[in-house]
Amino acid sequence: MVRGSVVGxxxxxxxxxxxxxxxxSPEAGGTTDTTxxxxxxxxDTTAAGAAATEPVAITEPAPPAxxxxxxxxxxxxxxxxxxxxxxxxxxNLGTYTVVTTSFEYLCGKGEGAALAPALAESWSxxxxxxxxxxxxxxxxxxxxxxxxxxxxVVATLDRLAEANLKAYIVAGxxxxxxxxxxxxxxxxADGQFPYQLSLxxxxxLITPAAYAVGTTLDKTPAGTGPFKLEKxxxxxxxxxxxxxxxxxxxxxxxxxxFLFSDDIATQMSGLQGGAADALVAFGIVGGEAIMASxxxxxxxxxxxxxxxxxxxxxxxxxxxxxxxxxxxxGIDRQALIDTILQGRxxxxxxxxxxxxxxxxxxxxxxRGRDVEAAKKLLADAGKTGLKITMHAPKxxxxxxxxxxxxxxxxDIGMDITLNIESTDTFYDRWCKVYDGTNEPAGCDGGEEFGxxxxxxxxxxxxxxxxxxxxxxxxxxHYNSEPFKxxxxxxxxxxxxxxxxxxxxxxxxIATEDVPYVIPYFYNSLMAYSAKVxxxxxxxxxxxxxxxxxxxx
Amino acid sequence: xxxxLAKRFASAIVTxxxxxxxxxxxxxxxxxxxxxxxxxxxxxxxxVAAFNQRLxxxxxxxxxxxTSIRRVFTLDFGTSYQSGRDVTEVIFPALGRSAKLAxxxxxxxxxxxxxxxxxxxxxxxxxxxxxxxxxxxxxxALPEFVSAAVLATVFCVHWKIGYVFAxxxxxxxxxxxxxxxxxxxxxxxxxxxxxxxxxTRAGVIGGLHADYTxxxxxxxxxxxxxxxHHILRNALAPTITVISVQVGYFxxxxxxxxxxFNYAGLGSTMLAAAGARDIPVLQGAVLLVGIIFMLSTLLxxxxxxxxxxxxxxxxxR
Numbered sequence: 001m002v003r004g005s006v007v008g009x010x011x012x013x014x015x016x017x018x019x020x021x022x023x024x025s026p027e028a029g030g031t032t033d034t035t036x037x038x039x040x041x042x043x044d045t046t047a048a049g050a051a052a053t054e055p056v057a058i059t060e061p062a063p064p065a066x067x068x069x070x071x072x073x074x075x076x077x078x079x080x081x082x083x084x085x086x087x088x089x090x091x092n093l094g095t096y097t098v099v100t101t102s103f104e105y106l107c108g109k110g111e112g113a114a115l116a117p118a119l120a121e122s123w124s125x126x127x128x129x130x131x132x133x134x135x136x137x138x139x140x141x142x143x144x145x146x147x148x149x150x151x152x153v154v155a156t157l158d159r160l161a162e163a164n165l166k167a168y169i170v171a172g173x174x175x176x177x178x179x180x181x182x183x184x185x186x187x188x189a190d191g192q193f194p195y196q197l198s199l200x201x202x203x204x205l206i207t208p209a210a211y212a213v214g215t216t217l218d219k220t221p222a223g224t225g226p227f228k229l230e231k232x233x234x235x236x237x238x239x240x241x242x243x244x245x246x247x248x249x250x251x252x253x254x255x256x257x258f259l260f261s262d263d264i265a266t267q268m269s270g271l272q273g274g275a276a277d278a279l280v281a282f283g284i285v286g287g288e289a290i291m292a293s294x295x296x297x298x299x300x301x302x303x304x305x306x307x308x309x310x311x312x313x314x315x316x317x318x319x320x321x322x323x324x325x326x327x328x329x330g331i332d333r334q335a336l337i338d339t340i341l342q343g344r345x346x347x348x349x350x351x352x353x354x355x356x357x358x359x360x361x362x363x364x365x366x367r368g369r370d371v372e373a374a375k376k377l378l379a380d381a382g383k384t385g386l387k388i389t390m391h392a393p394k395x396x397x398x399x400x401x402x403x404x405x406x407x408x409x410x411d412i413g414m415d416i417t418l419n420i421e422s423t424d425t426f427y428d429r430w431c432k433v434y435d436g437t438n439e440p441a442g443c444d445g446g447e448e449f450g451x452x453x454x455x456x457x458x459x460x461x462x463x464x465x466x467x468x469x470x471x472x473x474x475x476x477h478y479n480s481e482p483f484k485x486x487x488x489x490x491x492x493x494x495x496x497x498x499x500x501x502x503x504x505x506x507x508x509i510a511t512e513d514v515p516y517v518i519p520y521f522y523n524s525l526m527a528y529s530a531k532v533x534x535x536x537x538x539x540x541x542x543x544x545x546x547x548x549x550x551x552x
Numbered sequence: 553x554x555x556x557l558a559k560r561f562a563s564a565i566v567t568x569x570x571x572x573x574x575x576x577x578x579x580x581x582x583x584x585x586x587x588x589x590x591x592x593x594x595x596x597x598x599x600v601a602a603f604n605q606r607l608x609x610x611x612x613x614x615x616x617x618x619t620s621i622r623r624v625f626t627l628d629f630g631t632s633y634q635s636g637r638d639v640t641e642v643i644f645p646a647l648g649r650s651a652k653l654a655x656x657x658x659x660x661x662x663x664x665x666x667x668x669x670x671x672x673x674x675x676x677x678x679x680x681x682x683x684x685x686x687x688x689x690x691x692x693a694l695p696e697f698v699s700a701a702v703l704a705t706v707f708c709v710h711w712k713i714g715y716v717f718a719x720x721x722x723x724x725x726x727x728x729x730x731x732x733x734x735x736x737x738x739x740x741x742x743x744x745x746x747x748x749x750x751x752t753r754a755g756v757i758g759g760l761h762a763d764y765t766x767x768x769x770x771x772x773x774x775x776x777x778x779x780x781h782h783i784l785r786n787a788l789a790p791t792i793t794v795i796s797v798q799v800g801y802f803x804x805x806x807x808x809x810x811x812x813f814n815y816a817g818l819g820s821t822m823l824a825a826a827g828a829r830d831i832p833v834l835q836g837a838v839l840l841v842g843i844i845f846m847l848s849t850l851l852x853x854x855x856x857x858x859x860x861x862x863x864x865x866x867x868x869r
Binding site for chain 2: 077080082083084216231233234235236237257259260261262263265266269270272273274275276
């Protein structure tokens with residue numbers, strides 16, 4: 001059901017353009033924890049309890065006390081687009097930011113990992129989830145004034161059937177019932193298909209019927225969104241002007257200017273020096289000055305992005321489950337969150353189900369640090385004083401994470417040598433074989449121990465299937481029939497209670513077998529001037545500015 | 553003179569061919585293939601293969617080499633792998649921006665360093681000389697990206713009187729553009745002031761002690777006339793040679809400064825193209841910088857022979 005896709009692992013990372021390359025895989029946002037740096041900690045808003053496939057109210061930040069004034073130009077420092085502005089073929093966060101300022105999805109971002117109405121007002125499956133009906137918003141116009149209809153959605157889905165949604169639908173699968181209703185017949189039942197038509201599948205933006213494959217936004221400006229592209233220069237930036245006919249109402253801002261840069265330090269300096277009013281994304285590492293200043297609002301977007309410590313369960317030092325459990329018990333997760341993430345993350349429990357998923361089993365006991373138990377497990381397995389090399393990429397906070405883990409595991413008698421490499425070199429160590437032909441452990445030729453990054457997803461299917469089941473990214477070579485059965489049960493469920501029941505088993509099995517230690521789920525960070533309000537960010541490059549403006 | 557220019561032109565063609573060959577070789581000895589690099593490590597093999605086929609990067613190296621050399625000499629650099637745009641659409645605007653920044657940097661650096669060099673030479677071993685020489689040494693020891701980062705932090709972030717994003721918006725007046733470019737230009741001035749000032753100083757000191765200077769003074773010429781007509785004409789030759797080399801460098805080599813100030817010049821264009829293995833853009837930009845190098849050294853040679861007729865251009869009769 002979840003197709004073999006080509007998602008870069010950590011799409012939410014700042015400074016990497018290795019993002020969701022042509023992906024149809026779901027990628028999640030999360031709840032937003034807004035703090036000014038003056039506050040400590042900040043308050044989290046928890047995920048809405050609604051079923052993931054049911055629309056919930058649109059998330060809009062509370063307006064400031066004085067309200068938002070009409071007018072002004074918002075200058076946004078953002079990652080330089082790394083590919084042409086082709087909605088179907090775009091593959092990096094910088095391009096997403098620009099293209100999604102004009103184009104919109106059928107399903108928008110709701111609370112937590114939930115979806116909210118956007119171009120579709122509602123959606124519902126048939127009895128077995130093999131066919132979905134989308135009711136479109138009426139009165140929506142394209143930027144040139146022509147009406148948006150079901151024909152545009154059908155044409156977009158036909159294009160995606162040959163690209164990003166190949167595993168889900170064939171061309172002709174989408175049919176218009178009338179001008180505002182579209183039914184989509186899936187290749188196989190999928191209870192969470194609307195995620196494929198949301199920001200969690202960035203390439204699924206709805207484009208006009210005439211928008212052929214390969215058409216780019218800069219050559220053919222179009223869209224239904226709150227801003228129209230006025231000028232684009234990949235070397236410098238992009239300028240958008242307000243679409244006063246937007247279905248969501250006239251935007252507050254007159255203009256939006258994106259200032260492109262490949263260098264996150266320059267983007268941060270731009271915000272600090274007043275050259276930019278907002279910053280699409282930044283990392284904890286190097287972002288201390290912004291987080292410490294009360295001139296900026298820092299939003300910490302909770303999600304499912306995580307770091308995964310893999311251990312080869314099939315052969316070698318970690319084949320004995322006791323060794324893996326010892327590693328898991330030797331790590332002090334809270335200390336990692338406090339020191340490395342400065343508190344901006346959720347505890348991991350050695351499974352990829354983040355607390356933002358509404359079907360997350362919160363009753364599962366949290367694994368804590370127990371040095372003595374870990375030492376005993378190592379001794380029982382005959383691995384006391386285990387010497388091992390840990391491989392990790394030079395990416396965001398991962399080198400620091402590796403160092404702290406090295407120190408923590410010294411306490412249980414493990415002697416770890418670190419091998420931190422550039423991302424290019426690293427991914428060869430992680431998984432050399434990408435095609436999954438050697439089932440059940442197709443991810444062959446890699447090292448037995450290391451840290452890899454996984455990005456934010458709207459549903460955990462990619463993690464569960466690719467890392468834990470079929471083997472394409474299964475660097476642990478994990479193969480558990482009970483686990484696969486639980487994943488199948490989860491994917492067959494059409495409602496939240498069904499998914500929650502399956503998830504309970506998934507979490508328990510993964511934590512017990514511990515093919516991967518997942519120490520934390522990290523938040524994505526974005527920042528803007530305290531003079532600005534109303535920005536909604538996904539942590540995936542999307543920057544919704546329809547309700548944003550300058551504080552009155 | 554015509555023969556001299558013909559010889560220089562012929563050697564320029566050979567240099568360009570060598571440059572194009574070196575770029576091609578360097579790009580092709582890097583590990584990994586182009587499609588994989590652009591589509592990322594997780595793209596399926598079929599997509600990578602299709603992408604490489606579309607770009608022609610799956611063809612035999614010799615065939616790719618011939619195509620790439622042909623492109624150089626027909627000035628058709630092809631299409632950027634990364635952006636899908638014509639390479640000339642990418643590199644010429646970048647060249648224009650680099651030219652603006654280089655021009656501003658030269659307008660500040662050249663008079664400042666030559667004046668400082670003359671001043672120091674005339675006060676040899678006095679305090680002013682020591683200050684100029686030592687400050688010059690210290691600033692030229694500082695890598696330009698360090699001075700750029702310091703300028704950006706102090707003037708742009710802290711005092712907010714400069715621009716971290718140094719690309720001036722369209723329609724900015726000339727004065728406005730100078731304000732945008734001042735900080736990156738200053739970073740370049742800091743890096744090259746000392747070197748040029750010391751070159752000038754050494755030349756002028758040599759000139760001051762030369763026999764022809766003594767003769768000119770004894771003829772009753774004023775000090776400034778001696779300086780202008782005799783000393784500087786001889787003393788500036790090495791400085792001009794250095795400046796001509798720096799022209800090419802200012803266009804393509806100041807990657808650190810361009811990156812710190814997010815300036816979309818040739819340097820950062822080359823860096824981005826190298827990172828993405830965007831060979832057509834990389835090749836186009838490197839060749840452009842090569843051409844600028846050649847033109848500036850030719851100009852320097854002509855200028856030196858004009859300043860000092862004793863220096864005959866090779867091949868000129």
